[in-house]
Amino acid sequence: MKLKVNRTTIEVFEGAEIRQALLTYLARRRMSLKFIDQLEVFDVWGHEIDQGAPVSQYSQVKLKFKN
Amino acid sequence: MRKFVFALVLLLAGATAWAGPKKELHILSANDMHAAIECMPRLGFVADSLRALYPDLLVLSAGDNRSGEPLNDMYEIPAYPMVALMNIIGFNATTLGNHEFDSGQQGLAKLISMSSFPSLCANVQPDAKWNMHVKPYQLYDCGGIKVAVLGAVALSPMGIPESHPMNTTDMKFTAPLATIQQYQFLRQQCDVMLLLSHLGYETDVEFSKELPWVDVIVGGHSHTQLKGGELHNGVFITQNKNRLQCVTHTTITVEDGKVVDRKAENIAIRGQQNENKVIAALVEYFSHNPAFHRVLAQVDTPFECYEELGCMVCDAYKQEGQADVSFQNAGGVRYDKFAVGGFSVADALRLDPFQNEAIELNLTGKELADMLVKCYMNDNKVFPYVGGMKAAYTIDPATRDIKKLVLTDEAGKKLDPKKTYKVVTNSYAVAISPTNRKDAGRGIGKITAQLVMSYLEHQGHVSYQGVRRLTEKK
Numbered sequence: 001m002k003l004k005v006n007r008t009t010i011e012v013f014e015g016a017e018i019r020q021a022l023l024t025y026l027a028r029r030r031m032s033l034k035f036i037d038q039l040e041v042f043d044v045w046g047h048e049i050d051q052g053a054p055v056s057q058y059s060q061v062k063l064k065f066k067n
Numbered sequence: 068m069r070k071f072v073f074a075l076v077l078l079l080a081g082a083t084a085w086a087g088p089k090k091e092l093h094i095l096s097a098n099d100m101h102a103a104i105e106c107m108p109r110l111g112f113v114a115d116s117l118r119a120l121y122p123d124l125l126v127l128s129a130g131d132n133r134s135g136e137p138l139n140d141m142y143e144i145p146a147y148p149m150v151a152l153m154n155i156i157g158f159n160a161t162t163l164g165n166h167e168f169d170s171g172q173q174g175l176a177k178l179i180s181m182s183s184f185p186s187l188c189a190n191v192q193p194d195a196k197w198n199m200h201v202k203p204y205q206l207y208d209c210g211g212i213k214v215a216v217l218g219a220v221a222l223s224p225m226g227i228p229e230s231h232p233m234n235t236t237d238m239k240f241t242a243p244l245a246t247i248q249q250y251q252f253l254r255q256q257c258d259v260m261l262l263l264s265h266l267g268y269e270t271d272v273e274f275s276k277e278l279p280w281v282d283v284i285v286g287g288h289s290h291t292q293l294k295g296g297e298l299h300n301g302v303f304i305t306q307n308k309n310r311l312q313c314v315t316h317t318t319i320t321v322e323d324g325k326v327v328d329r330k331a332e333n334i335a336i337r338g339q340q341n342e343n344k345v346i347a348a349l350v351e352y353f354s355h356n357p358a359f360h361r362v363l364a365q366v367d368t369p370f371e372c373y374e375e376l377g378c379m380v381c382d383a384y385k386q387e388g389q390a391d392v393s394f395q396n397a398g399g400v401r402y403d404k405f406a407v408g409g410f411s412v413a414d415a416l417r418l419d420p421f422q423n424e425a426i427e428l429n430l431t432g433k434e435l436a437d438m439l440v441k442c443y444m445n446d447n448k449v450f451p452y453v454g455g456m457k458a459a460y461t462i463d464p465a466t467r468d469i470k471k472l473v474l475t476d477e478a479g480k481k482l483d484p485k486k487t488y489k490v491v492t493n494s495y496a497v498a499i500s501p502t503n504r505k506d507a508g509r510g511i512g513k514i515t516a517q518l519v520m521s522y523l524e525h526q527g528h529v530s531y532q533g534v535r536r537l538t539e540k541k
Binding site for chain 2: 011
């Protein structure tokens with residue numbers, strides 16, 4: 001399963017949740033995995049989604065750091 | 068002029084007489100609760116409060132009521148606590164989310180039989196042998212407003228809900244949109260047509276183009292936080308994030324059997340005060356479940372370090388996941404000592420508390436080695452524990468990077484870099500170890516703590532004193 005996180009396409013295992021996709025994204029970008037809890041995730045419509053959401057529901061998500 | 072005013076008065080009086088009184092339908096909806104039992108007392112309070120104002124309140128769940136909390140999912144009757152709590156809150160219906168199938172066919176049939184509310188899902192037809200009472204729809208009379216509620220669940224590209232395939236054998240699933248369209252006749256039988264959808268927000272929006280005869284979609288699955296509700300192609304859609312962070316209170320105004328207004332507001336649940344005390348007492352009861360102290364196996368010699376417990380976890384992955392080899396990120400083993408005696412369910416959940424899913428991958432020896440190194444790098448440079456193999460690695464003392472890694476099987480023979488091995492690990496380790504591998508992996512439908520529990524039950528006795536599989540060289 002592939003998912004575009006910001007502008008990076010990543011591949012995750014079947015059945016993955018957004019949280020796991022974000023960990024893969026951070027690892028790929030060589031960013032600290034501790035950032036995971038500081039990220040807010042939005043769908044292409046701009047709705048906030050939670051990290052437990054199934055990746056299969058999305059082709060693209062955008063990240064923002066929490067204020 | 069007088070004649071004109073008189074005619075106008077008559078006209079207005081007539082119009083008033085023809086128009087029926089406006090009525091309001093109130094709906095309280097939750098989705099993707101994922102067994103957040105700690106939030107149920109607050110949800111009960113909110114339902115009670117709204118019901119005091121609107122006695123005909125309809126309380127609905129858009130599915131995924133279970134999976135996410137061991138107190139619920141590992142109860143003697145798995146997932147029964149949520150059913151009991153939903154019964155007492157007075158849910159009127161749920162649809163089946165993909166995680167409802169995590170109970171397996173018999174488990175789900177039992178839960179449905181214990182529910183005081185119907186499970187509505189039009190695109191599921193269980194084989195009669197399961198005795199599973201799933202209905203496509205239900206009609207309600209809410210203070211004179213006739214409401215039809217139709218349920219549907221999303222299917223993966225395999226044509227089944229996203230659960231382990233074993234959980235859905237002997238069940239027939241049909242394409243959601245085509246199935247929903249078969250129930251258009253309900254429009255003639257109701258004032259409000261409601262789709263209880265576990266299809267996800269984007270699908271709900273897409274389907275709204277094809278379903279002009281539906282008034283409201285109470286949605287779930289994608290964990291999308293909407294601000295109240297949204298109108299798409301004339302269909303009103305609601306949904307919230309998961310684990311009861313919010314629920315939605317929707318008000319639908321009906322006049323002359325037609326919906327004339329729809330509005331919705333979010334009500335915060337998680338972390339809020341005011342609870343239903345009866346439900347709080349029930350949650351307390353479920354939280355002190357004696358079944359969690361059930362002994363799974365006897366520990367014959369004490370565990371004296373993380374690696375010994377890590378080896379046991381990896382053996383559980385290998386045996387219960389029917390793998391050739393296994394590994395576990397070091398940070399996922401949460402304690403390093405365990406005395407001789409009984410090892411209980413609670414001990415297993417303390418050892419592996421993260422609710423990670425077990426993942427299987429088919430990897431070559433080379434891909435496995437690359438993945439272990441990546442896992443090491445992203446798990447604070449601590450080497451993962453392994454099962455079915457041993458690892459000898461050489462560390463650069465200055466950077467602590469791995470310079471060389473040799474993997475051998477249990478007999479001491481080197482793993483073949485080109486041969487494919489079936490590997491089981493956890494979802495966290497897979498996520499933090501992105502490498503160029505052909506197989507991205509797949510969940511096996513169990514959390515890793517379940518594998519540990521099954522392994523201990525199958526073993527009866529365990530002894531890992533002195534077991535070492537990792538050798539670090541500098």
